[in-house]
Amino acid sequence: MNEFEKRLRWGVDQLGLTLNDDVIERLLSYHGLLVxxxxxxxxxxxxxxxQMVDRHLIDSLSILPFLSHERLIDVGTGPGLPGMVAALVREEQSIALLDSNGKKCRFLNQVKMSLKVxxxxxxxxxxxSWQPDEQYQQITSRAFATLSDMVxxxxxxxxxxxxxxxxxxxxxxDEIAQLPSDIEVVKVSPLAxxxxDGERHLVELGIKS
Structure with missing residues (x-):
């Protein structure tokens, strides 16, 4: 077991997640391609x-308990954070990864092909301006924009x-205070x-009915 695998398994254990060896291997393969x-x-x-193991893999895995298994799109996904990490763990879930950066999308397509995601x-x-055939029950983002811009x-x-x-x-x-009046804060959860280092929070928002 190399140092990256030890660190990833430690992080998974600390988060209270249970991932099988195949999933760990896929995450490490993704990490290798990212490096x-x-x-x-x-x-x-x-x-x-x-640091990529901590700040990208483990950080992205920390939101899994908050995600349902419904259709999800990760906007401003960059190199696939947290969306590709979620897709590697949940092979049965339909996940879209959106980014306007061509290099990052080429990388994601390479991961998709290499690891058969x-x-x-x-x-x-x-x-x-993107119009999908079907809407999504969940829209995730990580450090993509302010909450108002995301909405x-x-x-x-x-x-x-x-x-x-x-x-x-x-x-x-401040970002919560600037949200439009028809948006409600469903929950704000601290992430350990x-x-x-530093604080992490997960903000869940909905549109008022």
């Missing part, structure tokens, strides 16, 4: 491979009674992310 491609394509500002769709498009740019993608699920650092008091 390799990042050298040429600058997919993430995190350069250290061990058949349950995810890579969408290279600007968020506000404004992606609300056309949200199914009735769906949720916006945004990963944030500090409790976003092992190996990561």
């Amino acid at each position: 390799k491609w990042n050298k040429a394509y600058n997919l993430t500002s995190v350069r250290d491979a061990m 058949d349950n995810c769709q890579v969408v290279h498009h600007r968020l506000e 404004a740019f992606s609300r056309h993608l949200l199914a009735k009674d769906g949720r916006f699920i945004a990963m944030k650092g500090l409790y976003p008091h 992310v092992p190996g990561t």
Whole structure:
């Protein structure tokens, strides 16, 4: 077992998740591709491979208990965070990964092909103008935009009674205060992310009926 696998298994254990060996192997294969491609394509500002385990894999895994198994789209996904991580763990869930950056989408398509991630769709498009055939029950984002911008740019993608699920650092008091009047805060949950300094919060929003 190499150091990356030890660290990932430690993080998974700390989060209270149960992942089988095949899923761990797929996550580590994704990590390997991310490390390799990042050298040429600058997919993430995190350069250290061990830090990528903490700040990308374990951080993305921390929201799994908050996600249902319904259709999900990860907007501004970058190199697939948290969407590709979720897709690798939940092979039965339909997950779309949207980003306007061509390099990042090429990387995601390479991951999809190399690891046979058949349950995810890579969408290279600007968020506000993309029109899917079917809406999504869950829209996730990680450090993509303010809550108001996330809602404004992606609300056309949200199914009735769906949720916006945004990963944030500090409790976003100001961003919540600036939300439109028809948006309600369903829940704000502190995230305990092992190996990561600083506060993390998950903000769940809905459209008032």
